Amino acid sequence: MNADDFIEKLHKEAVCLGVKEFQISYSYYENYGLSLVDGKLEKVENNQEQMIKFMVRHNGKLGQFVYEGDLKLELIPMIVKTAQENVSLISDEDDSFFYAGGEYVKDLKPYQPLWDKLQEIDKIDFLKQVEKLVYDKSSLVNKVISTHYGEVKNEVILRNSLGLNVSKKLSRASASVHISVKNDDEIKSAVEMVDFSDMQHFNLQYLVDKVVDTAINKLKGREFQSGKYKVVLKNKAVKSLLSVIASLFFAQSVIDKKTKFGDKIGQKIASDKVSIIENPFMEGGYATCAFDGEGYPTSYKLVVEKGVLQTLLYDLKTANKFEKVSTGNFDFLGNFYLEKGSLSFDGLLREMGEGILIEELSGFNVGIDKVSGDFSLVGNGKKVEAGTIAYSLSPFTVSGNLYQLLMDISNVANDLDFYYSSCGAPSVIVNELVLANS
Amino acid sequence: MSLIDKKLASEVIDMALSSGGDFAEIFVENSLYERIYLAEKQVKDVASRLVCGVGIRVFCEDFQTYAYTNVMTRENLLKVACQVSKSIKSEKQIQSMDFRNLEFENLSPVQVNPFDVSKKHKIDFLQNISGRAYTHSQLIEKVSTLLNSKQREILVANSEGTWAEDTRVYSTLMLDAQARRDGICEQAMSIHHASQGFEILDKLPYGLYDFVEGTVDRAVAKTYAKNCPNGVMPVILANGFGGVIFHEACGHSLEARVIANNASEFCNKMGEQVASPLVTAYDDSLIAGANGTLNFDDEGTPTQRRLLIENGILKNYLLDKFYGRKLGLESNGAGRREDYTYVPVSRMSNTFIAGGKSKVEDIIASTEYGLYAKRLSGGSVNTVTGEFNFAVAEGYVVRNGKICEQVKGARLIGKGIDVLKKIDMVGNDFEISAGSCGACSGHIPVTVGQPTIRVSEMTVGGNK
Numbered sequence: 001m002n003a004d005d006f007i008e009k010l011h012k013e014a015v016c017l018g019v020k021e022f023q024i025s026y027s028y029y030e031n032y033g034l035s036l037v038d039g040k041l042e043k044v045e046n047n048q049e050q051m052i053k054f055m056v057r058h059n060g061k062l063g064q065f066v067y068e069g070d071l072k073l074e075l076i077p078m079i080v081k082t083a084q085e086n087v088s089l090i091s092d093e094d095d096s097f098f099y100a101g102g103e104y105v106k107d108l109k110p111y112q113p114l115w116d117k118l119q120e121i122d123k124i125d126f127l128k129q130v131e132k133l134v135y136d137k138s139s140l141v142n143k144v145i146s147t148h149y150g151e152v153k154n155e156v157i158l159r160n161s162l163g164l165n166v167s168k169k170l171s172r173a174s175a176s177v178h179i180s181v182k183n184d185d186e187i188k189s190a191v192e193m194v195d196f197s198d199m200q201h202f203n204l205q206y207l208v209d210k211v212v213d214t215a216i217n218k219l220k221g222r223e224f225q226s227g228k229y230k231v232v233l234k235n236k237a238v239k240s241l242l243s244v245i246a247s248l249f250f251a252q253s254v255i256d257k258k259t260k261f262g263d264k265i266g267q268k269i270a271s272d273k274v275s276i277i278e279n280p281f282m283e284g285g286y287a288t289c290a291f292d293g294e295g296y297p298t299s300y301k302l303v304v305e306k307g308v309l310q311t312l313l314y315d316l317k318t319a320n321k322f323e324k325v326s327t328g329n330f331d332f333l334g335n336f337y338l339e340k341g342s343l344s345f346d347g348l349l350r351e352m353g354e355g356i357l358i359e360e361l362s363g364f365n366v367g368i369d370k371v372s373g374d375f376s377l378v379g380n381g382k383k384v385e386a387g388t389i390a391y392s393l394s395p396f397t398v399s400g401n402l403y404q405l406l407m408d409i410s411n412v413a414n415d416l417d418f419y420y421s422s423c424g425a426p427s428v429i430v431n432e433l434v435l436a437n438s
Numbered sequence: 439m440s441l442i443d444k445k446l447a448s449e450v451i452d453m454a455l456s457s458g459g460d461f462a463e464i465f466v467e468n469s470l471y472e473r474i475y476l477a478e479k480q481v482k483d484v485a486s487r488l489v490c491g492v493g494i495r496v497f498c499e500d501f502q503t504y505a506y507t508n509v510m511t512r513e514n515l516l517k518v519a520c521q522v523s524k525s526i527k528s529e530k531q532i533q534s535m536d537f538r539n540l541e542f543e544n545l546s547p548v549q550v551n552p553f554d555v556s557k558k559h560k561i562d563f564l565q566n567i568s569g570r571a572y573t574h575s576q577l578i579e580k581v582s583t584l585l586n587s588k589q590r591e592i593l594v595a596n597s598e599g600t601w602a603e604d605t606r607v608y609s610t611l612m613l614d615a616q617a618r619r620d621g622i623c624e625q626a627m628s629i630h631h632a633s634q635g636f637e638i639l640d641k642l643p644y645g646l647y648d649f650v651e652g653t654v655d656r657a658v659a660k661t662y663a664k665n666c667p668n669g670v671m672p673v674i675l676a677n678g679f680g681g682v683i684f685h686e687a688c689g690h691s692l693e694a695r696v697i698a699n700n701a702s703e704f705c706n707k708m709g710e711q712v713a714s715p716l717v718t719a720y721d722d723s724l725i726a727g728a729n730g731t732l733n734f735d736d737e738g739t740p741t742q743r744r745l746l747i748e749n750g751i752l753k754n755y756l757l758d759k760f761y762g763r764k765l766g767l768e769s770n771g772a773g774r775r776e777d778y779t780y781v782p783v784s785r786m787s788n789t790f791i792a793g794g795k796s797k798v799e800d801i802i803a804s805t806e807y808g809l810y811a812k813r814l815s816g817g818s819v820n821t822v823t824g825e826f827n828f829a830v831a832e833g834y835v836v837r838n839g840k841i842c843e844q845v846k847g848a849r850l851i852g853k854g855i856d857v858l859k860k861i862d863m864v865g866n867d868f869e870i871s872a873g874s875c876g877a878c879s880g881h882i883p884v885t886v887g888q889p890t891i892r893v894s895e896m897t898v899g900g901n902k
Contacts, residue, residue, distance in 0.1 A: 037699055044503040044525040046518075049491065049779065069490030069508045086484040089557055093480055145701045145822065180701070180822045187703070189822035226668045226899075256477070257580045257616055257623075365876075366815040366829040367849065371616055371625040376849035376899055378827045395825055397668065397849045397899020436668035436849075436899035 060095030063087025280334025287422035293331030341412030458528030666900025672808035681886030694761035730787035776880020790887030794864025
């Protein structure tokens with residue numbers, strides 16, 4: 001049975017069973033992937049799945065049933081009845097809502113790979129060539145561990161009993177390479193990717209140079225004295241922190257008591273160098289979309305302007321609770337970024353003078369306490385002396401507090417980068433973080 | 439009744455092998471999930487989920503191809519199998535054999551199927567423990583509780599004639615308490631996973647009081663904790679979940695995929711000293727009722743107890759069918775996957791350092807200055823370089839052989855073999871503790887374990 005027919009039948013059955021308010025979300029997902037090891041094809045994947053999420057609203061509460069599988073008519077009564085049972089058990093004091101639909105921004109241009117160009121290239125040959133060129137580029141290359149090409153296509157349909165009917169399609173493609181480099185006994189590794197949104201991504205050397213330079217950059221790391229340091233956080237490191245900081249701006253986090261920003265609208269929560277924007281209309285953005293997870297129109301917003309909190313991020317439920325209007329952020333965050341400054345990256349280093357450049361951060365799975373904002377992560381980077389990079393450092397821990405970090409950003413560079421994601425940042429100077437090394 | 443009849447399974451496997459290949463497998467799944475979540479004594483979420491899907495895989499020497507679908511009609515399964523076969527280009531080599539049911543003793547019998555218990559009953563339980571948590575301290579400002587139940591019916595059938603069916607039940611209970619004292623807000627969480635049913639509530643490792651009131655006490659205590667000092671120092675890791683250190687420092691690096699692809703510091707080290715002579719470690723999929731235990735792995739291979747390291751000498755890798763083949767070795771039943779949407783690879787199950795001889799009090803008393811990591815949060819590893827890290831959820835400074843002030847925000851980093859060689863004391867208080875592990879074949883239930891151990895030096899990162 002096709003999705004439209006199933007959704008229609010589900011809609012009718014819900015009405016027959018007396019369900020007055022309901023919402024149906026259908027998602028179809030396809031992916032294709034190739035992996036090469038040692039120049040040979042190791043794995044090919046070709047996958048598809050579909051999912052139906054049925055939600056019932058009763059007395060302001062929501063209950064749901066999610067089904068992944070064949071769209072069989074005989075399952076419909078079970079889907080509806082289970083969702084009804086679930087909603088009857090909810091005792092959330094905050095009301096939830098469905099949205100009836102409205103005006104949406106049109107003709108958006110989200111990220112798309114250059115499909116026409118992609119169809120012209122032999123992907124296996126592309127990956128084989130990348131591997132060969134990596135070995136050719138440097139004698140320090142120890143191994144090309146694997147190369148990978150992947151495509152994803154996804155379609156989402158959202159309809160409800162109030163008349164909402166929206167849909168979207170997205171597609172992605174990427175190639176990545178994972179290598180190790182070796183100098184004497186020291187081994188380092190790196191993974192880099194391209195997403196074929198730009199013609200230079202089809203230039204093999206572009207990906208090869210990125211991954212080899214990134215890996216070699218980590219070699220000959222020295223130890224240093226643990227302590228408090230002024231740091232430059234490279235845009236990639238800032239971006240990974242911003243992805244976590246984003247959750248602090250959601251009104252739901254206020255309800256969950258996992259943010260200190262609940263009563264801070266209009267107040268200074270960061271240095272005046274910090275402006276944070278959410279832009280769901282950005283051309284080429286990974287999170288460019290006219291509606292959020294409940295079909296509400298998304299909106300461009302200045303979340304933080306020169307350090308002052310302008311708004312939290314609301315959905316229909318939290319907007320109702322806090323007597324605001326939804327900002328189109330149910331289960332959705334548009335392209336989210338720290339606004340760039342005017343200084344170049346080299347200028348930022350010169351301004352810092354003495355300190356540490358943190359190029360990458362990891363350990364986010366368990367490294368952040370969202371209640372206190374304390375974090376303790378793992379960093380890679382360089383020592384900076386007299387405003388220039390002096391030498392590589394061996395891995396170190398980086399400790400601080402997310403709220404304090406926002407206050408301690410003393411300058412922002414102009415090298416804004418999204419690193420093939422929906423969250424972006426430029427490099428910044430942070431007055432003080434605690435770093436520990438052996 | 440089987441998830442798929444044998445005739446169709448045979449047809450699918452034969453279709454998948456129609457262009458060649460030397461092995462084919464079909465993995466079928468029908469899984470029920472339920473989530474009940476309370477926060478601040480309100481039932482915030484009751485969610486149900488049903489997942490049905492199939493994964494079809496073919497090997498041809500050192501190549502594999504995979505496709506999954508959740509449209510399980512005969513027509514579509516044969517279409518997907520045909521698509522899979524198109525990635526293979528060789529003369530047809532085999533046909534599927536007659537299926538033989540895999541017989542096994544159920545290592546994780548369920549006493550009370552969680553789906554036989556009403557949601558209301560579960561909610562009442564969660565309300566009860568939530569209420570107890572609030573009552574235990576006036577400093578508690580928020581309590582949330584969660585009960586997840588999972589029932590997975592799976593079938594693995596392959597061209598070698600394996601027909602392995604099982605029903606796997608898992609439960610997870612979580613309590614999260616936030617305390618506020620003088621403007622300082624801290625959180626503590628207890629979470630228990632088990633391959634058990636609703637009886638999990640009666641089988642918590644330290645009992646329900648420790649799970650509920652103990653968590654509250656830890657949240658309150660953390661508001662008094664100081665920032666952790668940083669530097670290089672001895673680290674004592676408590677028993678049970680302290681086994682995360684071995685999981686990250688060594689376990690992932692012994693998985694066949696990274697060994698076969700030369701992406702592990704443990705490559706070419708079989709038979710060599712890779713840890714202190716005090717360290718003997720196992721991965722044991724046969725521990726009755728443990729979270730990582732399986733009657734057979736996700737490729738239908740009977741599971742086993744694997745000696746990984748003996749007195750510091752590397753003895754075994756974790757092997758699945760495909761990457762074991764690349765190493766010229768047979769699978770040792772370590773192939774695992776979160777669900778049908780993942781290709782299985784070798785992963786850990788119940789992984790632990792075996793008990794030693796030292797008394798815990800002697801380990802502490804012999805440490806002049808260091809960190810006692812009583813509870814860990816979890817970590818991650820780069821198997822290529824051996825660099826790993828993990829976070830400490832509850833730590834204490836050890837000074838002059840005594841456990842002193844509680845500290846917070848500690849992060850430990852190190853390099854696998856280097857740290858394993860620095861284990862200089864191994865206690866006699868062995869325990870295992872359940873958790874969840876995420877990697878390239880998804881999130882799977884596991885157990886970590888160890889006695890109390892001391893590492894003579896590790897880099898400790900803190901906010902002091």
